[in-house]
Amino acid sequence: MVEKKQTPMMAQYLAIKETCQDAILFYRMGDFYEMFLEDAVKAASILEIALTSRNKNDPDPIPMCGLPYKAADLYIAKLIEKGCKVAVCEQVEAPSQAKGLVKREIVRVITPGMILNDSLLDRGTNNFLVAISKTSDYSGLACIDISTGSFTTCQVKRTSGVIPYTLLDEALKLSPKEVLLPDSFKSDPAMATIRKALSHVGITYLDNYTFRPDNARQLLTEQFATRSLEGFGIERMPACISAAGAAISYVRDTQLSDTSHIYKITPYNLNDFMVIDDRSCKNLELLTNIQTQSPKGSLIHILDKTVTAMGGRLIKQWIRYPLVDKDLIRQRLHAIEELIGAPGIHQTLGDLLKSVYDLERLGSRISMGQGNARDMLSLKNSLSVLPDLFRQIKTFKSPILNGTGMDGTPDLVRDLEKLAQLIGKAIREDAVHVLNEGNLINDGYSPELDELLSITRDGKSWIAKTEKKEKENTGLSSLKIKYNKVFGYFIEVSKAQSAQVPDHYIRKQTLVNAERFITQDMKAVEDTIFNAQERRTALEYEIFCTVREKVAKRTKDILIMAQFIAALDVVQGLAKAAVENAYAKPDINDDRRIDIQDGRHPVVEKLIQGERYVPNSIVLDDTQCQQILITGPNMAGKSTVLRQVALTVLMAQMGSFVPAVSASICVTDRIFTRVGALDNLSSGQSTFMVEMEETANIVNNATEKSLVILDEIGRGTSTYDGMSIAWAVAEYLHDLNGKGVKTLFATHYHELLQLEEIKPRIKNYNIEVKEFNDNIVFLRSLVKGGTNRSYGIQVARLAGVPDDIIDLAKSVLASAEHHPMTPAPSVQPAKKKKGSKKRNTSGQMSLFGPSDDDLRQMLQKVDIAQMTPLDALNFLNELKRKVEV
CATH class of the missing domain: 3.30.420.110 (MutS, connector domain)
Incomplete structure (x- = not known):
């Protein structure tokens, strides 16, 4: 509870707090920010600082906590991270000029979305x-x-x-x-x-x-x-x-x-723009690795070779917003090609851009009156690079590289160069970030300031000369001129010599071993020095603010230049990535084909160790091969092939070279992905529900211009349900709107291979493996034709599953092959008899074995009265054969 009789300070605090109820109020008191009441309790807990109280002896003391204003940014960051808002309340008048309570006002409210620092x-x-x-x-x-x-x-x-x-x-x-x-x-x-x-x-x-x-x-x-x-x-x-x-x-x-x-x-x-929804962004690991949530192991980690903060932000936008305008895509590709063709200039550009600070954020802070001296110097150093930078790029033809697309060029460069000269002339190179302590402005910039500096320096030297002169005039060897905040400058003489001081000395203080005096002349000089020092600090701040306002008037020009430099940086970074990784310039075609020759996964090829990366080729079109069904064992590389195709298309449309020997890409309006099995248990969503939601999104929104990536649809439910759904989705996408959609579909449901015979634009491919002695080697090559083997038991052995389990699995599989409708999980491994033939365990349980309904229909259709004995025997043999499939 608040004191019944509020002090003026608490009354002021509560009045200000009333205007920002949803924020923690940082109330400035001297060198500290103080918090009171509920704000103090909440902030102390989050910041792990001491919670004390005001008027501790009262029945209801007021909770309070505080922190140094110079360390405020660190504490504000912690509060913002926890979702809090912070209202910063400053003293808006000097205590020396205040009549009573110092005036205070909220100068800004910092929220998670409103940060400048x-x-x-x-x-x-x-x-x-x-x-x-x-x-x-x-x-x-x-x-x-x-x-x-x-x-x-x-x-x-x-x-x-x-x-x-x-x-x-x-x-x-x-x-x-x-x-x-x-x-x-x-x-x-x-x-x-x-x-x-x-x-x-x-x-x-x-x-x-x-x-x-x-x-x-x-x-x-x-x-x-x-x-x-x-x-x-x-x-x-x-x-x-x-x-x-x-x-x-x-x-x-x-x-x-x-x-x-x-x-x-x-x-x-x-x-x-090409649409890549949030799930597909995560599935393709565009900005973060799906397991660690860090950039390492993602596409941005491979492509981001930018050297400026602005470029680092822009390349993320290019990745998240690939273009669908062929001309704009080609402009970016031509710019990269032109830069790769000039390696000397490319290297020089990279070196120059390293000297450019974050112009966007510098310009914004300065414009909003929050830029300090270091911000101004960073801006000056950045703008000073522009003349050299534009000399390097003037020979390029691409507007992305030469800057001809900017408003105001070449006057813009010249005007910003003059702005840099203004800052350099005014602001000291050794200026500190605190603005109210002086040492901001260069000598020679302001005659008035130079005069005050001279008085301050001369005054201090006068004190030193006066001490020497007084010693000589009085003969007092112990005489010293000192300073403290109470008396200002004073003369100190030892007790032994105090009786010999001149009459014009005015005694101020007696100590055990010394006496302290002042003189009228000394006080006059002191006033001049102090007034000059105070006036100098105030004048430096005024001059700084004036210069900052002049800079702020050119904020628009600074931001226009920042946008150009960001794009230039992204292009030079993509050019560097293309050279370092042997990427090829993709062709953007008009015939609705995706043709990637010897394509690679841009991330996986950098991460694999101990084996050579095997490239693969893919051709998708709307007439012959619109949907590819890919079979093969786990770990063989099916998912990698799927993702590398999606990433190659995305990279091409963002205007990047691609990881392939050659690529011809048609414009895709959207990339859909159904890969992985990420449960969302916190929302009550199972693996299968996530699969079906993503699948529903695909079939409801895909067009003939989309690219669909499907990896193992139906794994989250029973085998029959899963296979049925996978089959139906594959057919639906083939027939979509009478045109179909380009689809890559990896599956373990080998029954889907029959779709190639039913649907004209579906083709079967598999990831090749080599088998010997009941072991397999992954060859990683995508080849035509399907495979009806998953090699699950062999993969289990590679993963380190114990031999006892492997042997039991073989027996279960063998039993299932002979009795597909009633597999017996409790079957024990059969003991091999000497000389017995090895059981064939290479097949897979059929999902299309006859059901009771199938047999019943056969019996209903047959006319026994018309059958000969031979016909009856043949019919019975056919029934037996179907049962034993």
Whole structure:
């Protein structure tokens, strides 16, 4: 409970806290941030710092805790990681100038999606905030990263009251750190799916009014200083406007500072990119390894050879958003090819780009008034590289490489070079990051500041000269001039010589062994020194802010340059990956073919040890070979072949060279994957349910332009059910919309091999193995034709399963082969008799053996009255043969 009679300080604290109920308030008191009441209890637990109390002797002491302001970033990071919000409350006037209580205000609110400080951000990952809205006909999404100024939006037509799956999947694809939803979504049953899907992300609910299109439009036009949103292409996109306006409203409410670095919004159409849903992204291990969740062992780990933070973020976007526009794909491929053809310039570019700091985040922080001296110097050093950089790239033809696609070139380069010169002239190279302690501005930049510096330096030398002069004039050998915070400068004389001091000395303090004095002249000089020092610190801060404001006015130019450098860095990185890994430039064809010769898995080929990677070729088209059924034992490499085809298509459409001797790729609108068996037990979903959900997504959304990757459909249920589903799915995809869809289907259901005889565009392939002495060697080669053997027992032996189990498995298999409908798991291994023939255990139990219904139908159809004795014997023999299959 709060004190019955509040102190002025607590009254101020509670008034400020009232404005940020959902955040932990960091209340600045001198060199510390203090927290009180519930905030203190919560923060102390998370941060593992001491929880104390104010007015401990009161019946109800107030819980409190504190931390040094210089270490605040470390503690804020921990709170943000736990999903908390932090409201930073600063002293906005100097204590010396305050009349009574120092004035304090919240200067910013830090939330998971509203972070500017580099120490709290991942260098190579965008920190996205996503807002989702709905209007009568559409659902909208806006995505903003205040640390870079990125602001994008899209909308999808709604066919029911729920948010379309495509938009929800887009939200998941962006991996936001925070999501904004209208208050009405809290209890709306139709929004239960979106609440559940985003439950792992921090959700903030805003007043429904914030999402109203008319209110949102006004906020956006104010932000961009325009009369309408026509110039951004969203004037007639109400769902986009609704979501984007809510995002801007939240930025303004939390940042409480200039946000002019968010100077545009870019709409995009989901159909402009290949769709790779969140599950397929995980299945193909595009950004993280599926087992360790780290980048190592993923596609990004192989392809990311960027050297700037901006490039590191952009290449992730290229991977997650492959293009479907053939011309744009070819532009990227030509840029890589041109750079590979100029190895000297390529190397020089890489070296120059290493000197470029994160222009996006530097420009954004400076624009919002949070950039310090080190940020300014980093910007200066980065911009100083531009003249050399543009001299290197001027001979290239590709606009991605030469910068001709940027607004304002070449004036932009020249203007930014002048900005670097301004910073270099003003800001000291040894400036510290603290802005209120001086030592920020170079000598010679400001005459007024130089004068104050001279007074400060001359004043201090005057003190030293005065001490020497006073010793000579008075003959007091023990005389020393000293300083403390109580008296300022004073003269100290030993007790033995204190009676000999001149009359104009004014006694200030008597100690056991000494006397302390001041003089009028000394105090006059002291005032001059102190005033000059204080004025100098204040003036340096004023000058710094003025220079920072001049830089902030060029934020748009800085961000335009940042976007160009990011793309240049991605291209040079992909060129480097292509050279190092012997990738080939893919051809983007118009004849709906995927033709990959000697293709490789870009990740697996780097990770395998102890054996040579075996490349494989794949051809898929819409006329002869649209669906490939791949059989073969586990561990042979079926899944690798499936994934490498998907990754090769994806790499080609993101504009990268591919791991193959040659490749001709048609544009694919979507890659679907059903691979692995990842239970989602926490959500009550079994392996089979996950399989069926992914399969349903495929058959419901695939088109003739899609690529489908299926690995072992039906494993999660009984053999007969699983085989039936796998068969039906294969047929359905072959016949889809009368055109079919390109599909790679790995299976152990050998009965599916019969589909090649039934469906004209299905072909059988298998991963070749070599067998000898009941052992197998994986040859890894994909060859035509199916195999009706899974070599499960041989693979089990390779995996280290004990011989007793292997022998028992052989006996069970042998029994099952002779009695397919009633396998006996309790059969013991048969003892071999001397000279007996070895039992053949190479077959597989048939799933199409005759059932009772089959036999009953045969008997019903036969006309016994018309049968001869020979016919009856033949019929009985046929029945016996079917039973023994």
